[in-house]
Amino acid sequence: MKDPLKSRNKHKKMRASAIVSGIVGVIAVGIVVSVFSQQLHGLVTSPKSPKVAVKKKKAGPKPLPQQILLSVTPQSQSPQLPNGAEVTTLSMLLSAVRHPVSKMVLAKKLTVDPTKEVIKHYTTGGKSVYQITKWGDPNMGYVGSMYTAGKGYGVYHGPLLALLNKVWPKHGVDLTHHSFSSILAAVGRRRPVEIWTTLNFQSTNFWISWSSPAGKFVGTPEENAALIVGYNKPKGLVYLDNPGSGTLQKVPLTPLEQSWKQLGSQAISVNATVPVPKPPAKSKHVKGTSASKSHKA
Secondary structure: OOOHHHHHHHHHHHHHHHHHHHHHHHHHHHHHHHHHHHHHHHHHHOOOOOOOOOOOOOOOOOOOOOEEEOOOOOOOOOOOOOOOHHHHHHHHHHHHOOOOOOHHHHHHHOOEEOOOOEEEEEEEOOEEEEEEEEOOOOOOOEEEOOOOOOOEEEOOHHHHHHHHHHHOOOOEEEOOOOOHHHHHHHHHOOOOEEEEEEOOOOOOOOOEEEEEOOEEEEEOOOEEEEEEEEEEOOOOEEEEEEOOOOEEEEEEHHHHHHHHHHOOOOEEEEOOOOOOOOOOOOOOOOOOOOOOOOOOO
16 A cells, blocks of 8 residues: 555655756746847847948049140241141141151151042133142042142041051040030140141131042132140130241131131040140259359459
8 A cells, every 4th residue: 555645745856846847947048038139139239330431532623724825836837848737737746745756757658649630721701710620538638739839738637647546556536526615625634636727717718629539529728727735715815836837826716616617627636745844943042152243343
């Protein structure tokens, strides 16, 4: 027969053991939950903010000057090239950016349109008239002769730009059909620009036409080229080196722009600049000398 007292004690021990195990389990779970809660709280409330790189603002381009005059030595097309305004101007441009090529070398290297001039001669109203009926196209190469006065028309920007890139590869810049203000902006950045204009840098009414291998061509005997080397915006002036006279001239901006547009808004330059002139060296005065003093006889 079982002892009821022993059985009761056994049940008490089992119950106590279960209670202790439960308490230990609850404590363990509490500890785990507490640790996890702290870690989660740390992740949510205290994230490490990544360092944000502060980009430095790039300095914008310097404002262009209201007036400028580059130091470019003028050249004359005469006497060797009476019809060589374009190559003479290109020689000035290249010399200005320290890549000199003579006008004579450029003249020999320039592509020439071989089409011969055909002139029709007739009399009207008692006057003799000479009319060119056939000739070359200056967009293809030089038309006529640069070496004989009265026998050459000229060449346009395409062949001349090709010549520029031939003597100085990858340096030619075509500004044709750009605005005139952008051309002056190039000059403001110390880059001279060769433009096509007229002999007096004003618009013209003198136009003639002839048949060329590329079709009908319309041009003016007053065709000319010059190098823009400066400007004065407040006064509305442009400074240019004129190959016809071999001198620096200042001309009104508006008439020049009008003549430039009449000649097809043609312009070329280079991706190089005219060096900034060095400031004059300061003279050194040695103490104890009387070189700067005047002496009475």
